[in-house]
Amino acid sequence: MKVRVNGRAVEVPEGAMVSAAVALAGEAAFRRSVTGEARGPLCGMGICFECRVTVDGRAQVRSCQTPCRDGMEVRTDG
Amino acid sequence: MDEFGVVVAGAGPAGLAAARAAAECGAAVAVVDDNPAPGGQIWRGQAVELPRAKVICGARVVAAPAAGRLTLETYDAAFEVGYRALVLATGARERFLPFPGWTLPHVAGAGGLQALVKSGTPIVGKRVVVAGSGPLLVAVADCLRQNGAQVALVAEQADGAAVRRFALALARHPGKLVQAARLRARVRYMTGCWPVAAEPGAVTLRRGGRTWTERCDYLACGFGLVPNTELATLVAGGAEVDELQQTRVAGVYAAGEVTGIGGLELSQVEGEIAGYAAAGRSERARRLFGRRARYARFAQDLERAFQLREELKALATDDTMVCRCEDVRMGRLRPYGGWREAKLQTRCGMGACQGRVCGGALEFVLGWRLESVRPPVFPARVGTLAISPKGLGGEM
Numbered sequence: 470m471k472v473r474v475n476g477r478a479v480e481v482p483e484g485a486m487v488s489a490a491v492a493l494a495g496e497a498a499f500r501r502s503v504t505g506e507a508r509g510p511l512c513g514m515g516i517c518f519e520c521r522v523t524v525d526g527r528a529q530v531r532s533c534q535t536p537c538r539d540g541m542e543v544r545t546d547g
Numbered sequence: 548m549d550e551f552g553v554v555v556a557g558a559g560p561a562g563l564a565a566a567r568a569a570a571e572c573g574a575a576v577a578v579v580d581d582n583p584a585p586g587g588q589i590w591r592g593q594a595v596e597l598p599r600a601k602v603i604c605g606a607r608v609v610a611a612p613a614a615g616r617l618t619l620e621t622y623d624a625a626f627e628v629g630y631r632a633l634v635l636a637t638g639a640r641e642r643f644l645p646f647p648g649w650t651l652p653h654v655a656g657a658g659g660l661q662a663l664v665k666s667g668t669p670i671v672g673k674r675v676v677v678a679g680s681g682p683l684l685v686a687v688a689d690c691l692r693q694n695g696a697q698v699a700l701v702a703e704q705a706d707g708a709a710v711r712r713f714a715l716a717l718a719r720h721p722g723k724l725v726q727a728a729r730l731r732a733r734v735r736y737m738t739g740c741w742p743v744a745a746e747p748g749a750v751t752l753r754r755g756g757r758t759w760t761e762r763c764d765y766l767a768c769g770f771g772l773v774p775n776t777e778l779a780t781l782v783a784g785g786a787e788v789d790e791l792q793q794t795r796v797a798g799v800y801a802a803g804e805v806t807g808i809g810g811l812e813l814s815q816v817e818g819e820i821a822g823y824a825a826a827g828r829s830e831r832a833r834r835l836f837g838r839r840a841r842y843a844r845f846a847q848d849l850e851r852a853f854q855l856r857e858e859l860k861a862l863a864t865d866d867t868m869v870c871r872c873e874d875v876r877m878g879r880l881r882p883y884g885g886w887r888e889a890k891l892q893t894r895c896g897m898g899a900c901q902g903r904v905c906g907g908a909l910e911f912v913l914g915w916r917l918e919s920v921r922p923p924v925f926p927a928r929v930g931t932l933a934i935s936p937k938g939l940g941g942e943m
Contacts, residue, residue, distance in 0.1 A: 482667050489667030497652040504874040509652030513662030514588060515581055516640045518899035519871060533663065536583050
């Protein structure tokens with residue numbers, strides 16, 4: 470399965486979440502906080518909202534609970 | 548709207564046990580979970596069998612618009628389900644404590660990093676420090692190591708004597724003992740040790756009078772667990788239960804970690820009791836009371852052994868971020884006496900996570916308790932809210 474993260478193609482294993490694709494793309498910062506700090510996933514289970522990214526044009530998607538789909542376009546705000 | 552005899556919120560150990568018990572009694576059962584597959588955190592990524600129940604995964608309960616109804620939201624849809632009985636098995640989250648640097652991207656929860664790795668985040672060859680408190684740290688270190696990480700050390704804040712007493716008490720729970728014994732030989736486990744600051748690519752730890760810095764690609768850090776009571780508070784005014792696991796609202800049950808942190812076996816037996824009771828078979832539920840009482844002792848041992856030490860309250864400096872959603876630092880919160888004032892003046896706890904992260908932190912550090920919950924219990928799309936025109940519930 471292939472997804473694109475910030476325009477870069479990444480091969481992801483079957484069953485991987487979008488959070489894994491972002492990490493595989495080498496991005497540590499998933500989003501910017503309201504005062505501009507770089508943030509990455511904290512809870513891994515949909516509680517903390519720190520792993521939010523844009524998926525296929527939809528903003529504020531929790532990457533840790535969203536399965537990768539072939540051809541997905543992911544954008545971080547890091 | 549789909550109607551079920553029993554709806555179970557949460558597909559972890561308690562929820563699955565409840566669903567199986569209720570289905571076995573012939574009830575029409577649905578299990579709802581916001582993760583893409585059933586199993587909860589502990590069985591994440593493992594195949595889970597649940598015959599005779601409808602499994603609705605990738606769906607988050609966001610509101611309870613009326614008695615007997617829940618509003619659910621998925622990635623691209625929203626709908627309601629109806630129930631005659633409801634079992635709340637919403638589990639727990641990690642307690643995070645603020646310390647300088649804890650918002651850096653290489654700092655994750657302990658269970659948090661484990662969940663991310665189970666979901667495909669690459670860990671092979673990465674150097675990880677696992678820190679915080681509780682038996683979860685040991686399980687996490689074990690899992691990370693099996694997945695190819697180099698676990699530099701496990702830093703447990705509790706004192707060695709307390710942890711040793713706990714280990715002895717574990718003899719009553721053989722499954723847990725085996726896991727602890729298997730790990731101890733392979734990973735450096737330090738008691739009375741805790742993180743005081745994180746810097747990019749490193750963590751500074753303290754033990755006794757010594758303070759030193761460990762290089763790490765990830766710091767996996769969690770200080771025990773906090774029940775996910777938001778939905779229970781919305782639907783039933785809290786997760787307190789009677790002997791049949793029923794909340795103060797008739798027909799609404801709660802089971803597992805949401806009712807108090809007690810571990811896998813207690814969650815399962817509570818779930819089973821709730822499932823039988825929800826299906827109207829309380830005589831079968833009663834046969835399980837003895838088992839539940841035995842496992843409840845583990846919960847007491849756990850709480851006693853891993854009490855958080857006072858020093859941890861002083862880790863956050865005035866400059867340390869507390870509310871990660873609204874970027875509110877500790878110094879801004881100190882003048883206030885409690886949540887109400889702090890929310891009004893600083894927006895602390897009013898961001899996307901609705902206080903789920905800073906709530907557990909401030910409960911310990913300042914003694915503030917978040918009591919009220921307003922729907923939606925998770926941020927929801929406007930379209931989702933529109934499907935329940937008479938409101939979102941929770942006006943109690």
